Amino acid sequence: MRGRLQADLAERRAARERAGRQRSRRALRVDGPCHQADAKGRWVDFCSNDYLGLAREPSLLEAARQSCGAGAGASPLVSGHSAAHAGLEEALADWLGAEAAVLLPSGYQANLALGPVLLGRGEVALADRLNHASLNDGLRLSGARIRRYAHADAADAERRCDDRVRWLVTDSVFSMDGDVAPLGALAGLADRRGLGLWVDDAHGLGVLGPGGRGALAAFGVAPDARVVTFGKALGTQGAAILGDAALIDELVNAARGVIYSTALAPMLVAATRHALDRLRDEAWRRERLHAHIARFQAGLARAGLPRPDSRTPIQPIVLGDDVRAVAASEALEARGYLVRAIRPPTVPEGTARLRVTLSAAHAEAEIDGLVEALGDVLARAVA
Template sequence: MSRPDLLARMAQAQAARAEAGLLRRLRGVAAVDGAYVVMDGRRLLSFASNDYLGLAQHPRLREALVDAAQRWGVGATAAHLLGGHRAPHKALEQALADWTGRERALLFSSGYLANVGVLVALLRDGDLCLQDKLNHACLIDGARLSGSTLKRYVHADAASAQRQLAAMPEAAALLATDGVFSMDGDVAPLVELAALCREHGATLHVDDAHGIGVLGRDGAGSLIEAGLSQDDAPVLMATLGKALGSAGAFVAGSANLIDGLVQFARSHVYTTAMPPAVAAATLVAVDIARHESWRRERLQILIRHLRAGAAERGLQLLPSRSAIQPLLVGDSEVALGLSRALELRGYYVPAIRPPTVPADKARLRITLSALHSEAMVEQLLDALQAANV
């Protein structure tokens, strides 16, 4: 009996995905100009970026990046513990801790690495990792790698989470949730989940990738908006490549948490540090995000404008008050067709299909940025109506 050929097996799975109309493909962007991208030789108005505050091309970030590259070079050359931790990294960690109201912060090279690192460091065999059904994939993968028992509760349903916690009363437990859900755009019931964790002695871990910079006082995120402290939610993870327009991620919490992660978060210990120039640029982004509140105010105006215009045109947006405004379509092929129709009209709005979203929940994921204008939003709404959504 011969062993299965792994590459052949993967090719079969790929063929099945193509047959189902779910095949993903990479598309290159040739140029970026504000809210516009050039793809396949066409200039398109993009509603697909997570650059919520419009900082990725900001001249101050560019200048900080270039200046730091002149001083520090391009790469960090080593992991943080082996000489890769430079002055810009230290300054950024201090700024992130101060912004989010926490004792300390620790940089990771990506949000995926941050969540996996935390869960593997904290959880062991026999522990319970309880997660929202719509959590990001990296939280799911982190729980699996940790060896803990993974249980998933009904999306945004604290009562469902309570039943799961009560079923394993003796196990050490961590409850992980997105702050803002990346595909639906809604905000987790953080106050209820924090109360639940206090009641059951569980640790609350919040992935605020899509909340940081956008929600809360000074843009400090969904936990600050909910009035929750470090004691209420001991583990905060957020990314630097969305509202902050840069790259990488951080975990913020108590000094004990951060000291422990330096020892036991393998994805931090064994990964080259982010380039110092990126850290320097991100430090500027944090300053802008904190103090230029007009960017968040503009974003809120655009969100209200889009939702009101969609309602007037009979377009079915999912309930969301964030910059992520999904237009539910259902069928994957129909969603792809609508995305192509919009592209022909000059708009880039990708179709999101299973397995990224549940079966029969394909959608157009419209994301807004402070770079957009109300006129741009109105044009998109007209294009959606013309495409017979």
């Protein structure tokens, strides 16, 4: 590596370390329904998005094994789009009440693909201030002007709306806070002003709404463009964009993320189709998850700890200071609980937090144990 670049990278790392924001990956191995391990120990995993406990279901692995291959071999417009891909798209569209769907390798790529198709350079999008990075980057890639409204505030969105705005863009469930967008009010604004409505329901699908159809279904809202991802409640990997047939046709013909990327792996398509069946047929998973959410919040209240304003599996414990959040995460790890510290730029300055995520696969005793450990760790941090 050239000397100037090496010095620059070393200084960047040193700055992150001084701010308590240096990050690293850890090579963990699965060691139970909600457990991770390595050579140093074993932990209950409270930072996974596997909300329904499907990621480690043997039947999903068997569905993947019986698929037509580990890789699609080509992009969808060449030869990578199979009957299995088409079947999953049709099943998703039918279940979620859309005309059509198109698969992509990730939710991030789905939002990047959507932005330049929905908006052109200089056009204006109205976006929630705390939208996910993939929504922000999809808008930036389009060249659109992004006008921010106060988080989850439909009244502020209306105040900031004028004739130049073309699209209203929001997450349904916000991934770092666990709160839900006012989708009914936002849909009403879009209808009154003739705006397109683009919603990412990554963290709502499988968790909220009738039959687990997501936050949009809970509000009775049908957006013009909807992104759902498979790496949360469905326990696999990949994503889909859903909308009317004309939008999906335009994406197939114009979205670079669809045209120039290898199609989703057949083994993931098969596993996701099986997970979708499990999600629809096994309501007990969602019921157990919501019981866990209530148990966690009741435990926090009994321990005298603040309860997050969230009715979803995402339960943030906001500590503010980056170093304090990292220290609390390390202290929980020493007690046997894996809870990551989330720091800027993932969250706004001064809002570093522990992001607790709950799963149907957790045991009640594990939730109670985490609450007890949180009480001890946070009491020491205050002292």
